[in-house]
Amino acid sequence: SQTIHQWPATLVQPVGSPLSLECTVEGTSNPNLYWYRQAAGRGLQLLFYSVGIGQISSEVPQNLSASRPQDRQFILSSKKLLLSDSGFYLCAWNIYADSNYGYTFGSGTRLTVV
Amino acid sequence: AQTVTQSQPEMSVQEAETVTLSCTYDTSESDYYLFWYKQPPSRQMILVIRQEAYKQQNATENRFSVNFQKAAKSFSLKISDSQLGDAAMYFCAYRSAWEIGNQFYFGTGTSLTVIP
Numbered sequence: 001s002q003t004i005h006q007w008p009a010t011l012v013q014p015v016g017s018p019l020s021l022e023c024t025v026e027g028t029s030n031p032n033l034y035w036y037r038q039a040a041g042r043g044l045q046l047l048f049y050s051v052g053i054g055q056i057s058s059e060v061p062q063n064l065s066a067s068r069p070q071d072r073q074f075i076l077s078s079k080k081l082l083l084s085d086s087g088f089y090l091c092a093w094n095i096y097a098d099s100n101y102g103y104t105f106g107s108g109t110r111l112t113v114v
Numbered sequence: 115a116q117t118v119t120q121s122q123p124e125m126s127v128q129e130a131e132t133v134t135l136s137c138t139y140d141t142s143e144s145d146y147y148l149f150w151y152k153q154p155p156s157r158q159m160i161l162v163i164r165q166e167a168y169k170q171q172n173a174t175e176n177r178f179s180v181n182f183q184k185a186a187k188s189f190s191l192k193i194s195d196s197q198l199g200d201a202a203m204y205f206c207a208y209r210s211a212w213e214i215g216n217q218f219y220f221g222t223g224t225s226l227t228v229i230p
Contacts, residue, residue: 043222
């Protein structure tokens with residue numbers, strides 16, 4: 001069966017520190033991968049998506065970056081965190097070939113920048 | 115980018131009653147998909163129901179059904195016989211049938227409270 005793992009679940013980081021959030025998918029090949037951010041009391045904002053290894057599309061300019069070093073691995077990074085980076089980060093995947101398919105989401109990472 | 119609007123930030127319903135959550139979207143495309151996701155306090159996103167734009171028949175999943183009005187670009191979710199476990203944030207989402215990346219566009223959500 002297909003599963004998605006996202007870690008860590010909770011993270012508290014000081015302003016100016018680096019960030020690395022990881023997401024891996026099991027049980028499927030060549031998934032589309034996504035990073036979303038959900039600020040407190042708000043909707044989901046698409047940050048990055050990837051349709052293949054090394055292919056990253058950015059939706060929102062910011063101090064975050066993403067990488068896809070392997071087919072089923074998606075990493076969200078920052079060199080220096082800002083207070084405004086606090087939020088709930090969700091990784092998701094789907095299969096392009098099945099256009100009716102919804103997202104499968106990870107369990108999320110709650111990031112607090114202090 | 116497409117826009118999805120949920121005009122009801124908060125809704126409440128009595129247990130066993132019916133509630134309807136509203137969603138409108140803006141698109142110039144004719145082929146697309148619409149979804150409702152539920153996010154309980156655990157924050158895990160759960161797919162509730164989905165609708166293909168080319169289908170006129172409204173989707174139904176047990177107690178959940180949609181009212182899809184393509185011309186009006188409206189996609190409401192009806193929850194019948196509401197249960198305490200239905201309390202959650204509900205997000206409406208749009209997905210193009212052709213856009214590279216298959217990204218979803220989400221509304222800002224409706225927080226549903228179920229009153230015992």
